[in-house]
Amino acid sequence: MSSVEYLKGIGPAKAKMLARLDIFSVADLLHYYPRTYQDRRENAANNGLNPPSLTVFKGRVLRTQTVPARSVLIFKAFLADAANNQIECTWFKRRTFRSFRFDPFGTLKKDFKINAEIWVIGRKENRNNFFDNKITVEEYYPANAPETAYQTGRITPIYGLTEGLTNKQMRQYMHEALFSAEAQNEPDILPPALAQKRQLLASTQALKAIHFPASLAELENARARLAYEEFLLLATAWGVKRTQTKAIAKGYGYEIKKNLLTPFRKNLGFDFTPSQKKVINEIFADLQSPLPMNRLLQGDVGSGKTLVALSAMLLAAENGYQSAIMAPTEILAEQHFLTFQKILKKLKVPVAVLTSSTKTPERKKILAALADGSLSVVVGTHALIQDDVKFKNLKLAVIDEQHRFGVKQRAKLKEKTAKLDLLTMTATPIPRTLALAFYGDLAVSTITQLPPGRRPIATQMADEYRARHIVAEEVQKGRQAYIVYPLIEESENISAKAVSEEFEKLKEVFPQFKLAMLHGQMSRTEKESVMKDFAAHKTDILVATPVIEVGIDVPNATVMVIENAERFGLASLHQLRGRVGRGQYDSQCILVAQHKGSVARERLSIICQTCDGFKIGERDMQLRGPGEILGTRQSGELEFKAGDLFKDRNILQWAIEDRDELLKDDPLLQKPEHAPFKQRLLELYQKNWHLIDLS
Ligand code: ADP
Ligand code: MG
Numbered sequence: 001m002s003s004v005e006y007l008k009g010i011g012p013a014k015a016k017m018l019a020r021l022d023i024f025s026v027a028d029l030l031h032y033y034p035r036t037y038q039d040r041r042e043n044a045a046n047n048g049l050n051p052p053s054l055t056v057f058k059g060r061v062l063r064t065q066t067v068p069a070r071s072v073l074i075f076k077a078f079l080a081d082a083a084n085n086q087i088e089c090t091w092f093k094r095r096t097f098r099s100f101r102f103d104p105f106g107t108l109k110k111d112f113k114i115n116a117e118i119w120v121i122g123r124k125e126n127r128n129n130f131f132d133n134k135i136t137v138e139e140y141y142p143a144n145a146p147e148t149a150y151q152t153g154r155i156t157p158i159y160g161l162t163e164g165l166t167n168k169q170m171r172q173y174m175h176e177a178l179f180s181a182e183a184q185n186e187p188d189i190l191p192p193a194l195a196q197k198r199q200l201l202a203s204t205q206a207l208k209a210i211h212f213p214a215s216l217a218e219l220e221n222a223r224a225r226l227a228y229e230e231f232l233l234l235a236t237a238w239g240v241k242r243t244q245t246k247a248i249a250k251g252y253g254y255e256i257k258k259n260l261l262t263p264f265r266k267n268l269g270f271d272f273t274p275s276q277k278k279v280i281n282e283i284f285a286d287l288q289s290p291l292p293m294n295r296l297l298q299g300d301v302g303s304g305k306t307l308v309a310l311s312a313m314l315l316a317a318e319n320g321y322q323s324a325i326m327a328p329t330e331i332l333a334e335q336h337f338l339t340f341q342k343i344l345k346k347l348k349v350p351v352a353v354l355t356s357s358t359k360t361p362e363r364k365k366i367l368a369a370l371a372d373g374s375l376s377v378v379v380g381t382h383a384l385i386q387d388d389v390k391f392k393n394l395k396l397a398v399i400d401e402q403h404r405f406g407v408k409q410r411a412k413l414k415e416k417t418a419k420l421d422l423l424t425m426t427a428t429p430i431p432r433t434l435a436l437a438f439y440g441d442l443a444v445s446t447i448t449q450l451p452p453g454r455r456p457i458a459t460q461m462a463d464e465y466r467a468r469h470i471v472a473e474e475v476q477k478g479r480q481a482y483i484v485y486p487l488i489e490e491s492e493n494i495s496a497k498a499v500s501e502e503f504e505k506l507k508e509v510f511p512q513f514k515l516a517m518l519h520g521q522m523s524r525t526e527k528e529s530v531m532k533d534f535a536a537h538k539t540d541i542l543v544a545t546p547v548i549e550v551g552i553d554v555p556n557a558t559v560m561v562i563e564n565a566e567r568f569g570l571a572s573l574h575q576l577r578g579r580v581g582r583g584q585y586d587s588q589c590i591l592v593a594q595h596k597g598s599v600a601r602e603r604l605s606i607i608c609q610t611c612d613g614f615k616i617g618e619r620d621m622q623l624r625g626p627g628e629i630l631g632t633r634q635s636g637e638l639e640f641k642a643g644d645l646f647k648d649r650n651i652l653q654w655a656i657e658d659r660d661e662l663l664k665d666d667p668l669l670q671k672p673e674h675a676p677f678k679q680r681l682l683e684l685y686q687k688n689w690h691l692i693d694l695s
Contacts, residue, residue, distance in 0.1 A: 555583025
């Protein structure tokens with residue numbers, strides 16, 4: 001691979017700047033795709049590509065003029081465009097000492113000779129005046145200059161830049177690179193049969209067209225081809241990994257003894273919903289199969305996933321195995337612990353909770369009990385994946401609210417033991433194609449119904465005054481309420497302070513009621529006692545940060561007020577709303593928004609319109625992009641350059657189908673025509689192979 005430094009026009013200084021964009025080799029440069037494009041064709045249709053203030057035209061110079069001013073120097077050129085409109089182009093230069101000796105407009109004067117034909121790209125100075133023909137020039141190209149052919153008069157690439165680089169330079173480098181040996185010899189790694197089946201552009205052609213497309217249609221074809229390649233590589237990596245791991249049986253089995261499961265179900269006080277029964281059967285079948293389980297359990301907020309997980313964990317306990325459930329927040333871990341403890345005490349199954357605020361002596365005891373196998377069930381947070389946490393006999397791991405964990409954290413829990421059954425749970429459902437792309441051949445179970453008696457939660461936008469009125473009304477009736485404030489700048493610290501201030505104010509607003517406060521900076525015992533008091537209706541109103549987003553379960557609470565609702569993501573709003581409507585009473589959720597911009601409004605109105613978490617999840621995915629939601633964006637492990645997992649769902653679907661076809665024909669990619677593809681696959685994923693291995 002040759003370094004960009006040796007490309008014409010790039011020296012050591014520019015190479016350093018390019019390195020900041022992770023561009024080191026010519027190949028890196030070629031695969032640095034444009035961020036967007038401008039339509040710089042003559043008479044470009046208004047196709048939404050260009051911002052309204054952008055002006056692009058080829059004109060003829062009528063006259064030029066230098067305008068002296070006190071601190072700046074101004075050069076003006078008057079050009080006639082194709083329709084013979086006169087357009088005034090302006091350049092500004094700061095007056096410097098140098099400008100007394102060198103004419104800063106020397107080059108301009110040379111280029112803007114009367115009657116010269118010139119391409120001008122600029123911005124309208126006064127955007128309000130339709131008839132204003134004055135523009136500030138950003139780039140210009142004499143019509144007969146060689147670089148003009150790729151800089152303008154076409155659909156022109158716009159790149160993400162770094163300090164010291166301009167788009168003009170980037171285009172020049174890219175144009176140079178496209179004529180280099182690297183670009184000419186860019187291997188077409190796609191399996192030929194698949195490329196033909198999908199009628200995809202050849203690799204060299206796609207690469208050329210993604211930078212300098214001849215038309216919008218060609219651009220779309222190029223993008224599709226490059227996205228397909230990325231998706232096919234990922235899908236195949238999963239596929240190969242699956243064949244590798246499938247061959248290895250887990251080497252242990254489960255027997256349904258029912259000595260714990262039967263009393264557990266008897267003690268519950270209610271029946272599982274048919275939907276819960278169905279997914280429990282699916283999970284038990286996986287557990288009994290000789291291959292390790294890798295199942296995602298999807299179910300809306302409040303659909304009863306916890307008890308499904310506990311059923312599986314009890315089956316593990318019946319067989320003398322350890323199981324662990326990992327939750328993203330301490331509050332949720334505590335809540336699970338309380339639920340589990342209540343149930344498991346009667347069954348004489350030992351359970352403990354491990355979080356980062358577990359005190360050292362207690363932590364030591366728990367670690368010892370996990371290591372000698374005497375503790376069968378453990379509930380915890382990230383604290384569970386610390387290196388010194390060792391299990392004697394861990395066979396089942398459950399990850400709750402899995403989308404809140406990064407790919408790496410999920411992988412880490414799995415590494416605790418050689419072979420493991422894995423159940424991940426989420427209320428933010430993932431479209432099947434995405435699930436396949438991200439988690440390989442993952443099995444998915446879905447709880448499609450809520451426990452009986454649940455009613456939709458009436459949701460509205462209202463001002464603070466009205467929200468407080470509703471709170472008072474409900475509390476007078478004997479119900480309870482939550483008032484939630486957003487995290488401020490991601491900092492629990494500042495948020496705790498803000499909530500404390502609001503808490504003091506609210507105590508004055510509601511002198512007749514008992515208020516309590518909950519935030520992440522409180523000690524574990526404090527939090528525990530606040531939660532217990534609220535559950536026992538010793539307090540009426542709980543004022544909190546989003547720490548309560550998951551895990552609080554108080555059936556008597558019927559109002560959820562969310563302050564600064566515009567600051568929350570859709571999934572969070574839905575989760576928060578799910579804290580009410582858990583009992584026999586009608587419940588409501590009130591969104592108090594500060595800025596009512598149209599985007600915020602649209603998002604909030606989605607929440608008001610539907611209580612269906614699956615619909616909300618889909619909209620969220622559209623608005624924020626899947627990377628954000630699946631927790632892969634920060635970690636950057638599964639980033640795509642050309643493909644967009646959401647917009648290119650169809651291409652992803654092709655890639656998954658074709659992967660199956662490819663591996664059926666050639667499971668280990670040994671055929672000579674698949675060699676380039678295999679090589680690229682190894683280059684890409686060898687480093688991250690363990691991340692791919694979730695099966
Ligand atoms: P989520 O799926 O959001 O994690 P939870 O597991 O927290 O939901 O369950 C929400 C509430 O519903 C809990 O109080 C739980 O005890 C209750 N629940 C679960 N299953 C049933 C059922 N089949 N019938 C009645 N209540 C149920
Ligand atoms: Mg849950």
